[in-house]
Amino acid sequence: xxxxxxxxxxxxxxxxDCVILIAVPRNYDPVLHPxxxxxxxxxxxxxxxxxxxxxxxxxxxxxxxxxxxxxxAKHPKSLSTVLSGACDGEVKIWNLTKRQCIRTxxxxxxxxxxxxxxxxxxxxxxxxxxxxVKQWKMESPEYGEEEEPIHTILGKTVYTGIDHHxxxxxxxxxxxxxxxxxxxxxxxxxxxxxxxxSISSVKFNPIETYLLGSCAxxxxxxxxxxxxxxxxxxxxxxxxxxxxxxxxxxxFIFTAANEDYNLYTFDMRFLASPVMVxxxxxxxxxxxxxxxxGKEFVSASFDKSIRIFPVDKGHSRExxxxxxxxxxxxxxxxxxxxxxxxxxxxxxxxxxxANASEKLGVLAxxxxxxxxxxxxxxxxxxxxxxxxxxxxxxxxxxxIFCQVKEQRIMKEARRRKLQNQHENLQ
Amino acid sequence: xxxxxxxRQEELAAARAARLDLLLPxxxxxxxxxxxEDTCTVSQGxxxxxxxxxxxxxxxxxxxxxxGPYRLDYTRPGRxxxxxxxxxHVAALDWQTKTxxxxxxVMETVTDxxxxxxxxxxxxxxxxxxxxxDNQGVExxxxxRFPGVLRMQFLPYHFLLATASETGxxxxxxxxxxxxxxxxxxxxxxxxxxxxxPANAVVHLGHSNGTVTLWSPNVKEPLVRMLCHRGAIRxxxxxxxxxxxxxxxxxxxxxxxxxxxxRPLHALVLPQGAAxxxxxxxxxxxxxxxxVVQVRPSPSLPRKPYLCHRLPLPAHGLRFCPYExxxxxxxxxxxxxxxxxxxxxxxxxxxxxxxxxxxxQRQEWEVKALLEKxxxxxxxxxxxxxxxxxxxxxxxxxxxxxxxxxxxxxxxAKFRPRRKAKGGSSAGSLLRxxxxxxxxxxxxxxxxxxxxxxxxxx
Numbered sequence: 001x002x003x004x005x006x007x008x009x010x011x012x013x014x015x016x017d018c019v020i021l022i023a024v025p026r027n028y029d030p031v032l033h034p035x036x037x038x039x040x041x042x043x044x045x046x047x048x049x050x051x052x053x054x055x056x057x058x059x060x061x062x063x064x065x066x067x068x069x070x071x072x073a074k075h076p077k078s079l080s081t082v083l084s085g086a087c088d089g090e091v092k093i094w095n096l097t098k099r100q101c102i103r104t105x106x107x108x109x110x111x112x113x114x115x116x117x118x119x120x121x122x123x124x125x126x127x128x129x130x131x132x133v134k135q136w137k138m139e140s141p142e143y144g145e146e147e148e149p150i151h152t153i154l155g156k157t158v159y160t161g162i163d164h165h166x167x168x169x170x171x172x173x174x175x176x177x178x179x180x181x182x183x184x185x186x187x188x189x190x191x192x193x194x195x196x197x198s199i200s201s202v203k204f205n206p207i208e209t210y211l212l213g214s215c216a217x218x219x220x221x222x223x224x225x226x227x228x229x230x231x232x233x234x235x236x237x238x239x240x241x242x243x244x245x246x247x248x249x250x251x252f253i254f255t256a257a258n259e260d261y262n263l264y265t266f267d268m269r270f271l272a273s274p275v276m277v278x279x280x281x282x283x284x285x286x287x288x289x290x291x292x293x294g295k296e297f298v299s300a301s302f303d304k305s306i307r308i309f310p311v312d313k314g315h316s317r318e319x320x321x322x323x324x325x326x327x328x329x330x331x332x333x334x335x336x337x338x339x340x341x342x343x344x345x346x347x348x349x350x351x352x353x354a355n356a357s358e359k360l361g362v363l364a365x366x367x368x369x370x371x372x373x374x375x376x377x378x379x380x381x382x383x384x385x386x387x388x389x390x391x392x393x394x395x396x397x398x399x400i401f402c403q404v405k406e407q408r409i410m411k412e413a414r415r416r417k418l419q420n421q422h423e424n425l426q
Numbered sequence: 427x428x429x430x431x432x433x434r435q436e437e438l439a440a441a442r443a444a445r446l447d448l449l450l451p452x453x454x455x456x457x458x459x460x461x462x463e464d465t466c467t468v469s470q471g472x473x474x475x476x477x478x479x480x481x482x483x484x485x486x487x488x489x490x491x492x493x494g495p496y497r498l499d500y501t502r503p504g505r506x507x508x509x510x511x512x513x514x515h516v517a518a519l520d521w522q523t524k525t526x527x528x529x530x531x532v533m534e535t536v537t538d539x540x541x542x543x544x545x546x547x548x549x550x551x552x553x554x555x556x557x558x559x560d561n562q563g564v565e566x567x568x569x570x571r572f573p574g575v576l577r578m579q580f581l582p583y584h585f586l587l588a589t590a591s592e593t594g595x596x597x598x599x600x601x602x603x604x605x606x607x608x609x610x611x612x613x614x615x616x617x618x619x620x621x622x623x624p625a626n627a628v629v630h631l632g633h634s635n636g637t638v639t640l641w642s643p644n645v646k647e648p649l650v651r652m653l654c655h656r657g658a659i660r661x662x663x664x665x666x667x668x669x670x671x672x673x674x675x676x677x678x679x680x681x682x683x684x685x686x687x688x689r690p691l692h693a694l695v696l697p698q699g700a701a702x703x704x705x706x707x708x709x710x711x712x713x714x715x716x717x718v719v720q721v722r723p724s725p726s727l728p729r730k731p732y733l734c735h736r737l738p739l740p741a742h743g744l745r746f747c748p749y750e751x752x753x754x755x756x757x758x759x760x761x762x763x764x765x766x767x768x769x770x771x772x773x774x775x776x777x778x779x780x781x782x783x784x785x786x787q788r789q790e791w792e793v794k795a796l797l798e799k800x801x802x803x804x805x806x807x808x809x810x811x812x813x814x815x816x817x818x819x820x821x822x823x824x825x826x827x828x829x830x831x832x833x834x835x836x837x838x839a840k841f842r843p844r845r846k847a848k849g850g851s852s853a854g855s856l857l858r859x860x861x862x863x864x865x866x867x868x869x870x871x872x873x874x875x876x877x878x879x880x881x882x883x884x
Contacts, residue, residue: 010782024776028443031667035583037813038800419832
């Protein structure tokens with residue numbers, strides 16, 4: 001009786017006279033918990049292996065375009081809407097939760113070269129090969145109404161890119177030169193140019209909103225201040241930059257996607273040398289987009305893959321590819337930091353998870369606690385060789401694998417030549 | 427820096443965990459003698475009469491005179507007891523409720539018995555080979571690669587059964603996978619004395635030349651070799667925290683060693699010499715000298731023992747029960763369970779070892795323990811070495827860099843004097859200019875040395 005009662009208090013706990021819980025008395029004396037470090041190491045190893053087991057990032061493919069997807073734009077107010085423009089002039093608006101196209105409109109004859117959404121989310125702009133800039137309403141037309149742009153601007157030259165100011169009713173187009181337009185006017189407020197070649201893309205800075213950056217065909221990146229009438233600064237690289245993207249958290253950092261298979265992160269105050277060179281792609285990098293946290297970015301490349309890079313590291317942490325995905329032209333990171341969208345030239349837009357092994361949906365508190373614990377363990381032991389090996393391992397498709405090997409051999413050869421030159425000089 | 431921040435966080439966490447000691451429900455037992463009396467004169471009958479009925483029931487004796495001297499083992503939560511008699515009698519029971527789980531006779535000499543990770547399986551070292559049985563007495567495995575086993579120790583966090591044989595082989599068996607992990611020829615003769623260090627899973631073996639050797643499954647040589655006694659070692663025990671080791675030898679001495687420095691701390695001369703030693707969870711050391719069991723507090727080891735008891739016949743096995751104030755002694759006439767107030771840890775941690783666990787809880791614990799099984803390659807003298815920062819020496823790093831780059835980026839380039847006009851570039855003037863910078867390095871080093879001496883001198 002006495003023994004039985006004593007045992008009971010170690011087995012059950014009665015809360016509020018009605019709920020019976022299993023008692024779990026704890027004693028945190030470290031002598032009772034030997035092998036703390038090896039056990040944590042084993043748990044970290046298991047967590048790393050399970051992360052690789054659950055890494056299934058591909059969510060779905062948005063089907064419907066009849067030609068390659070050329071550009072994409074995010075809706076600034078709605079997480080479930082994305083706009084895409086194709087090479088046959090069609091613009092489609094997609095609902096990501098239903099994974100369906102909700103609206104299609106024939107925007108241009110020829111390529112849709114660029115598109116951007118207005119900061120309020122009520123309208124969006126497109127530019128095309130037919131030398132026009134068109135502004136459209138974000139809402140679908142009523143029954144009986146036709147798809148008509150709110151506003152059309154006819155230009156004299158082909159426009160290759162467009163970006164809207166983050167706060168004011170101003171947008172910028174690029175083509176022959178960078179034009180800054182007021183929404184109400186039909187001719188640009190000012191035209192900025194430095195050099196004689198065409199400009200392929202223009203981007204407004206989200207934090208210092210009067211700053212712009214553009215990439216030109218003569219291998220340079222030019223920075224402009226909207227308040228002045230002349231460009232600010234210029235940096236010339238070895239090969240042409242395709243696009244650039246400003247860091248949404250650090251006002252002066254931008255990343256440029258270059259044709260020489262690398263991405264360069266610059267600090268606009270010290271353009272003499274890049275802050276970081278990101279090397280992992282095996283073909284020209286076509287597009288780059290930052291995550292809303294400003295800590296990582298995703299890049300799309302001609303080598304049929306997209307890679308996610310941390311801002312402070314020189315190599316990618318993740319590569320996404322599919323047999324069906326061909327040259328990826330455009331990529332976007334959604335504003336809730338969870339998904340990555342990529343549009344390729346085989347007419348599909350693919351939706352991927354930004355963290356490949358993340359469990360989506362609502363997590364129970366125990367699940368969240370277990371996830372946080374595993375994350376912390378992985379961080380603690382990330383430099384141990386066995387764990388590093390497993391965490392880093394990614395299976396590459398044969399084409400990329402062979403290219404990586406070949407380029408490594410070429411780099412080694414260049415390094416050896418430099419070494420020999422250095423040795424023989426002394 | 428990040429390391430300093432992490433270090434501070436760990437200190438804070440340790441302090442917070444220590445504060446939770448206030449919430450512990452139980453307190454350890456004790457036996458205090460009146461002034462003028464000694465605790466060693468108190469008998470088991472007196473203690474049983476003074477405590478409550480539940481605790482008094484923990485003192486009992488099993489008269490098993492037929493099947494030879496008994497070896498014993500308790501499970502890690504302390505709930506189940508395994509008895510193995512020399513003439514083949516093996517019994518597994520829940521000793522608190524006295525329910526028998528199984529009782530078999532294996533028809534062979536039994537040299538040692540040991541529980542495996544839970545109360546579902548146990549290993550019996552029989553005369554020829556090692557056998558593994560279910561708790562119902564069903565033979566599960568006969569391991570022919572383990573002949574002539576004399577002593578066994580189960581390493582719970584590695585799921586390894588370490589066995590010492592009469593031919594001098596130390597073998598490790600992984601019971602979760604069923605593979606032999608390592609077999610070392612110790613070249614120390616017949617291995618009849620064995621203990622494990624619970625803090626770092628290192629196996630201690632006592633030899634007939636008075637040395638104690640420490641073994642890890644990854645190394646073919648002993649990690650440490652200590653000369654402890656002037657005769658053969660008779661008994662070995664290591665305390666729970668891995669700081670003290672008690673050894674008893676043929677020279678009738680009982681020595682206590684500090685395992686961090688491998689130096690002797692205390693020595694005690696016992697008139698009859700101890701044949702078996704065991705440490706309790708709270709640091710009491712039990713020594714069986716012929717048929718007398720003496721319990722002393724460690725590390726002070728006073729001459730007068732804390733408790734004394736005379737067994738009917740000399741002891742063959744001595745084990746403290748975890749989380750209970752009970753000492754089990756196996757002897758020629760069976761098994762005796764002795765009450766030792768203050769021996770066991772009063773507060774258990776339910777997530778490590780829960781003596782009151784249900785079958786469901788045991789199954790969950792078993793799965794988690796198997797997932798966290800530490801690989802045998804991590805058994806070292808210092809279990810925290812994985813946590814340390816690996817500081818490769820500066821020299822090693824420099825060598826690696828030179829190898830990678832092909833040249834030394836920090837090496838000073840050779841001095842090449844500039845070309846001067848009007849005879850400034852003649853051989854003599856070049857030599858003069860070179861001589862000016864010739865011994866710069868040595869001059870710099872001497873200057874530094876002088877500065878250091880100057881700073882050190884006053």
